[in-house]
Amino acid sequence: MPLPPWGSLDSGEDGAGMGWVVDWSAQAACRTTDPDELFVQGAAQNRAKAVCTGCPVRTECLADALDNRVEFGVWGGMTERERRALLRRRPSVDSWRRMLETARTEYERGAGLLPLDPVEEEEELAFKAFYRREFAPLVGFLIRAGASQHDGEDAAQNALEQLAKNWEAVAKPKPWLRTTAFRMWRRAVDRRRPNELTDLVPDEAVVDHSADVAEKVDVNQLLRRLPPQQRIVMAFAIDGCSRSETADALGMPAANVRQNLRRARINMARMLQEDEGGTP
Amino acid sequence: MSTDESWNDEPDLDEETAARLDNFLQAGKTETQRLLAESIDVEQKLTESMARLAASQPFLKRTRTA
Numbered sequence: 001m002p003l004p005p006w007g008s009l010d011s012g013e014d015g016a017g018m019g020w021v022v023d024w025s026a027q028a029a030c031r032t033t034d035p036d037e038l039f040v041q042g043a044a045q046n047r048a049k050a051v052c053t054g055c056p057v058r059t060e061c062l063a064d065a066l067d068n069r070v071e072f073g074v075w076g077g078m079t080e081r082e083r084r085a086l087l088r089r090r091p092s093v094d095s096w097r098r099m100l101e102t103a104r105t106e107y108e109r110g111a112g113l114l115p116l117d118p119v120e121e122e123e124e125l126a127f128k129a130f131y132r133r134e135f136a137p138l139v140g141f142l143i144r145a146g147a148s149q150h151d152g153e154d155a156a157q158n159a160l161e162q163l164a165k166n167w168e169a170v171a172k173p174k175p176w177l178r179t180t181a182f183r184m185w186r187r188a189v190d191r192r193r194p195n196e197l198t199d200l201v202p203d204e205a206v207v208d209h210s211a212d213v214a215e216k217v218d219v220n221q222l223l224r225r226l227p228p229q230q231r232i233v234m235a236f237a238i239d240g241c242s243r244s245e246t247a248d249a250l251g252m253p254a255a256n257v258r259q260n261l262r263r264a265r266i267n268m269a270r271m272l273q274e275d276e277g278g279t280p
Numbered sequence: 281m282s283t284d285e286s287w288n289d290e291p292d293l294d295e296e297t298a299a300r301l302d303n304f305l306q307a308g309k310t311e312t313q314r315l316l317a318e319s320i321d322v323e324q325k326l327t328e329s330m331a332r333l334a335a336s337q338p339f340l341k342r343t344r345t346a
Contacts, residue, residue: 131326136316143312153320161329216315219308238305262292269293269301 020101024057024064038074045079052077059100066096088171090126127167131160134177137239141178144223144235147185155185175241179249182232222271230264233257237264 021027030038030051040048052058052074062076065083072080093099103122135156142152159181163173170176223231229252236246243261247254293301 128326128330131329132322135322135325136313136320139316139320140309140312144309149316149319153325157325157329161333164329164333217308217312219305220312222308238309265292265298265301268305269297272301272304273297 019104020097021057021060024060027057028061029055029058039072040074045074045081049074049077049079059104060097063097063100066093082168085168085171089173123167127164130163130173134174135160138177138181141235141239142181142185143220144238145182145185145232146224146228146235147189151185151188155181155188158184172245174239175236175245175249178236178239178241182249218275222268222275225271226264226267229256230260230267233260234264234268237261 025031033051038048038051052061055061055077058076060076062078062083064070065075065078066087069087070083074080075083078086100122103125138156138159139149139152142155143149147155159177162180162184163170163177223234226234232250233246233252236249241249243254243257246252247257250257252260292298
């Protein structure tokens with residue numbers, strides 16, 4: 001891609017240095033390409049970005065586009081949509097050049113590995129960090145929704161793997177992950193106990209005789225005494241998902257989510273009162 | 281919590297009951313996470329997942345030895 005009109009990156013004053021091509025446009029694979037072919041719209045961008053494959057300065061081009069918030073066209077092998085998703089997912093990055101250059105340098109230092117595409121390497125690191133951070137909370141969500149710890153771990157693992165395959169496309173990973181994990185758990189239970197399910201979630205939460213977290217924590221026990229729809233709506237609410245996110249996730253009208261949440265709270269407050277003396 | 285609404289934006293419970301319930305839920309969530317942190321080997325789960333993804337994931341498929 002040609003340089004944006006507001007100029008190129010400077011020459012290493014922020015510590016960036018070896019290997020980073022400042023005047024990258026002169027080496028870009030697209031330097032002889034008609035700009036009209038690159039500034040296309042929609043799905044045509046996915047075809048246009050083929051020119052970036054194997055480009056020696058693809059990373060520099062992408063960093064420039066991201067740091068300058070270039071909205072239009074294909075840059076560094078990424079379409080407008082892909083760049084918007086990346087920027088939404090990583091709002092805290094203040095210098096993409098620094099981040100991508102660091103990732104590339106660190107990778108090149110890795111023993112026994114050939115250089116990777118630093119953008120992809122950085123994405124992999126980001127995914128791993130997300131996985132480590134979100135795995136246990138996701139299992140907690142599934143337990144509150146009615147799963148055993150064992151089933152929750154399986155569904156969480158499968159959902160996170162599914163997220164990896166859609167990493168660039170998912171703008172709101174938290175509700176997406178909960179929806180996906182919840183559906184995966186339901187499907188697994190459905191296969192195991194096809195005659196014991198309601199149309200939404202199991203009437204009776206899965207009983208796990210290993211005395212896992214689901215049984216050790218009073219709030220999880222209390223949730224299991226709620227009707228299925230109230231329980232799952234409550235599980236989303238406890239995890240900070242909004243009514244609209246919950247409605248989207250469950251395919252349920254927002255009014256029903258509100259109603260179920262209201263009833264769940266009233267029921268839980270009543271049960272809590274009845275179980276006076278119980279601890280969370 | 282998301283910013284567009286709260287758990288208790290309609291007066292379903294009196295203030296004291298609502299506060300007690302919210303404290304109970306929060307404490308239960310925290311306790312659940314503490315127990316899970318003790319019992320789950322996230323690194324093992326991650327390793328298993330990355331191994332499964334290795335064959336198909338774009339950001340893994342080019343991880344190759346020299």
